[in-house]
Amino acid sequence: MASGMEIIKEQRTNEVVLKVSGRLDGYWANHLAEAIHDVMREGVHNLRLNLAQTFYVSSGGIRVLVEAYKEFVGVGGTFAVVYPSPGVKQVIDLAGLGPLLYGGVRPEVTAATEPTVERTETEGAVFETYNLEPSATLACRASGRPGLLPDAAFSGRECEILTLPKDVFALGLGALGEGFAACRDRFGEFLAVAGNAACQPTDGTNFPDYLVASGTLVPKVTALYGIACRGGFRKLMRFDGSPSGVPLPFSAVLAQARRQFPGTCLGLTLVTESAGLLGASLKRPPVAAHGGSAQHVFAHPEIRRWLSFSPERAFTRSVALIAGVVSDDPPPNLAPLLRPITPDGAIKGHFHAAAFGYHPLPKGRIELLPTIGRLFDTGGLQGIMHLLADDRPAGGGGESVFLRGACWFGPIDRFVSQEETL
Amino acid sequence: MTLNTGSSMQEHLRLNADVAELERLMAWLDDFCERHQIPEEAHYHLNIAVEEIVLNAIKHGRCSPAQGAIGIGLSLSGSELDITITDTGIPFNPLDAPPPNLTASLADRPIGGLGIHLVRSLMDSIEYKREGGENRLRLRKDFAGTTRPL
Numbered sequence: 001m002a003s004g005m006e007i008i009k010e011q012r013t014n015e016v017v018l019k020v021s022g023r024l025d026g027y028w029a030n031h032l033a034e035a036i037h038d039v040m041r042e043g044v045h046n047l048r049l050n051l052a053q054t055f056y057v058s059s060g061g062i063r064v065l066v067e068a069y070k071e072f073v074g075v076g077g078t079f080a081v082v083y084p085s086p087g088v089k090q091v092i093d094l095a096g097l098g099p100l101l102y103g104g105v106r107p108e109v110t111a112a113t114e115p116t117v118e119r120t121e122t123e124g125a126v127f128e129t130y131n132l133e134p135s136a137t138l139a140c141r142a143s144g145r146p147g148l149l150p151d152a153a154f155s156g157r158e159c160e161i162l163t164l165p166k167d168v169f170a171l172g173l174g175a176l177g178e179g180f181a182a183c184r185d186r187f188g189e190f191l192a193v194a195g196n197a198a199c200q201p202t203d204g205t206n207f208p209d210y211l212v213a214s215g216t217l218v219p220k221v222t223a224l225y226g227i228a229c230r231g232g233f234r235k236l237m238r239f240d241g242s243p244s245g246v247p248l249p250f251s252a253v254l255a256q257a258r259r260q261f262p263g264t265c266l267g268l269t270l271v272t273e274s275a276g277l278l279g280a281s282l283k284r285p286p287v288a289a290h291g292g293s294a295q296h297v298f299a300h301p302e303i304r305r306w307l308s309f310s311p312e313r314a315f316t317r318s319v320a321l322i323a324g325v326v327s328d329d330p331p332p333n334l335a336p337l338l339r340p341i342t343p344d345g346a347i348k349g350h351f352h353a354a355a356f357g358y359h360p361l362p363k364g365r366i367e368l369l370p371t372i373g374r375l376f377d378t379g380g381l382q383g384i385m386h387l388l389a390d391d392r393p394a395g396g397g398g399e400s401v402f403l404r405g406a407c408w409f410g411p412i413d414r415f416v417s418q419e420e421t422l
Numbered sequence: 423m424t425l426n427t428g429s430s431m432q433e434h435l436r437l438n439a440d441v442a443e444l445e446r447l448m449a450w451l452d453d454f455c456e457r458h459q460i461p462e463e464a465h466y467h468l469n470i471a472v473e474e475i476v477l478n479a480i481k482h483g484r485c486s487p488a489q490g491a492i493g494i495g496l497s498l499s500g501s502e503l504d505i506t507i508t509d510t511g512i513p514f515n516p517l518d519a520p521p522p523n524l525t526a527s528l529a530d531r532p533i534g535g536l537g538i539h540l541v542r543s544l545m546d547s548i549e550y551k552r553e554g555g556e557n558r559l560r561l562r563k564d565f566a567g568t569t570r571p572l
Contacts, residue, residue: 026477027444056466058473059537087466094543095536096524 004028007035015046015078021053024088026060033064040360041273041317043242043404045077052083057091065092065101075362078103117235120256124244127256129237130365132408136232138267139414140325141422142334144172144225152286152297152306154187154224156180162228164219166195166369168422169269169323171352172226173286175199176209176219183222187285189384190221191352193269193323194372197221198354200384202285208354208381212373224286227325227337227350229267230422234410235260236365239402247275247401250351250387251342254326257409258347265327265334265412268351271371272405273361274320276313277353278398279385283308311390313400315355318382320402321375324351331415343391343398351387353400356380361406368408432497439480439488439509447476447494458498464565467544468503474537475507475516475559483511483557501566508556515550516541516559 005022016039020032039047047068051057065081072079080103084092092098120127143162148154154173159180164170174190175183176199186209188200195213199221211219237257241248257266284306286297297306326349330338338348357380361371389399416422435450437443451472455465476492485491495506521542522535541561542548549560 023448025444025448025473027441056469058470058477059540060473060477062536091470091540094540096522 005031007032009035009039015048016042016044017048017050017082019050019053022055024051024054024057024061024064026058029058029060029064032061033067036064036068037358040071041358041403043240043360045072045075045363047072047077047079049079049081050083051081051088052085054088055085057088059095062091062095062097066097069101071359075360076364121243122252122256124246125239125241125248125252126243127237127239129235129260132234132236132410133232134234136234136410137413138229138231138233138410139416139422140227140229140265140267140334140412141416141418141420142225142227142337143418144223146225146336148224149173149286150297152284152288154287159183159222159224162192162221162223162226164192164195164197164213164221164228166213167232168228168230169193169267170197170221170223170226170228171323171350172223173282174221174223174226175201176211177222178220179222184287185285187222187224187287188282189352189386190223190226191321191323191354191384192219192221193321194369195219196372196376198376198381198384200281202282208384210354210376210381212376225337227334228422229325229412231267232410233267233269233368233408235408237407237409238364238405239407240404241402242404247403249342249398250400250402251344251347251389253402253405253407254342254347254349257407258326260409261411263328265325265330266409267325267412268323268407268409269368269372270320270322270405270407271361271375272320272322272402273358274315274318274355275401275403276316277318277320277355277385277387277400278313278390279353279387279400280307280309281383281385282306309388314385315353315382317358318355319358319361319375320353320355320400321372322351322353322387322400324349324387325412327412333418334415340391341387341389341399343389345389345391352384353387354384355382357382361404366406371406432495434496435494436490437476437492437494439483439485439491439511441477441480443480443492444473444477447472450494451496454496460498460503461565464503464563467563468505471541471545471561471563472505472507474541475561476509478514478516478537479507479509479511479557483509483514485509485511501564503561503563503565505561505563507559507561510556513552514557515552517548517550 010017175186186201188202190199197219198210
């Protein structure tokens with residue numbers, strides 16, 4: 001019996017066929033798993049595996065087939081093994097998986113048939129917008145003194161404890177825990193959406209931390225400064241750059257969302273299949289006890305001690321949860337928190353992103369809470385960063401780019417002061 | 423190494439606890455089966471059973487040191503294959519694993535346990551012993567009558 005594996009991809013009208021030759025054993029199974037993930041990342045929702053020339057399969061190979069089945073069905077697609085060789089068929093049958101893997105059970109397809117409110121095609125990318133709650137609005141509260149960041153001069157006086165229930169999204173600098181003393185060595189970028197809070201600690205561990213609302217437990221973050229929005233989103237926009245084969249820049253998604261509510265301050269939450277995030281995160285807590293005040297965080301060469309930033313995009317094969325706000329005319333307490341977030345400087349906002357292990361997103365109209373809950377349940381949080389735009393003409397990374405994704409967004413119609421609660 | 427013991431031929435292979443060793447294992451099994459003209463179906467079943475046991479020891483056995491941690495002995499007597507697999511990993515009797523529920527829905531079905539289920543299904547008998555600090559599994563397969571090509 002020969003060793004090795006060869007995979008040939010065949011594109012058909014509504015499906016992709018992978019013809020697999022060779023051994024599907026515990027060693028080569030990973031090779032097939034990667035090929036299947038590559039197909040998923042192209043946005044394919046129907047996959048057939050032709051195993052006519054696969055003469056060997058072990059439980060390691062079966063595991064890849066079962067996981068592929070679950071992932072395709074999970075996004076409203078289909079997966080089937082076709083023309084299995086006698087040896088492969090024997091093992092699949094022994095495992096009791098024939099009825100499912102041979103395509104005998106067709107998963108229900110629900111998402112793709114939902115009516116869209118608006119469909120736009122721009123430069124090869126497709127945008128579909130769904131109306132959610134027509135009267136939904138967001139209230140926004142900005143807190144803290146972001147002006148202390150350049151001098152890393154935060155102290156216990158500026159921090160406050162934010163409670164983050166499911167109808168709030170928030171971002172800023174903070175740490176999981178209650179009180180300055182408990183968090184002073186860990187303050188970093190945080191992001192909270194739908195009752196899930198994630199923080200990038202600056203204590204040297206580099207392992208992002210997160211907390212998920214459960215029963216009466218509501219996550220709390222001690223924040224040095226932050227933006228929090230409470231309420232509902234009015235629209236859901238699905239976007240897909242795959243028809244053009246070119247990833248979509250963040251600015252293109254924001255421009256489409258802003259077209260729906262011209263001249264309005266918007267709150268947005270996105271879940272995207274990332275082709276690369278451009279951003280930065282703190283390496284050290286920006287508090288006086290950690291050498292702040294004496295030197296400027298953003299000055300060279302000090303910036304290297306303080307910030308983790310790569311001119312190359314990071315998290316190129318991940319799912320990114322992003323939340324933030326954009327505004328052309330922000331109120332005075334929000335304005336210090338907004339920066340140009342597109343390379344041309346045309347859009348001002350503030351966004352944080354949390355990157356998770358890759359898995360494809362279902363098509364069509366999807367719900368915010370379960371989509372984000374699934375990320376925290378299964379995705380493997382990899383890191384949190386503050387998103388940036390790089391406008392340097394040579395060598396600049398530009399901005400974050402996405403294969404496809406979902407964006408929930410809506411107008412912010414009320415700004416509350418730091419002394420008020422949302 | 424080959425020992426000629428009358429009617430049976432015993433051959434041995436030692437592997438490191440490293441998944442990259444699977445290729446060498448399969449080549450060795452293929453060579454054995456071709457030289458002894460083992461029918462194709464029995465050859466296939468032997469490959470699956472040995473891979474399942476060896477891969478389990480590599481992945482979960484925590485063999486230390488990994489160097490030479492796994493041994494495989496094959497002997498052939500008439501139409502009966504006698505396979506011994508030893509590893510220096512933590513004590514683990516795969517026969518203690520409950521049979522997988524093959525009728526549960528796919529979403530609820532754990533994949534773990536499928537490997538030993540395949541070994542049980544494809545071999546005639548399995549015995550386990552913990553001996554001299556090693557897990558020792560003995561598998562038997564009589565391939566008389568299994569001549570049809572796959």
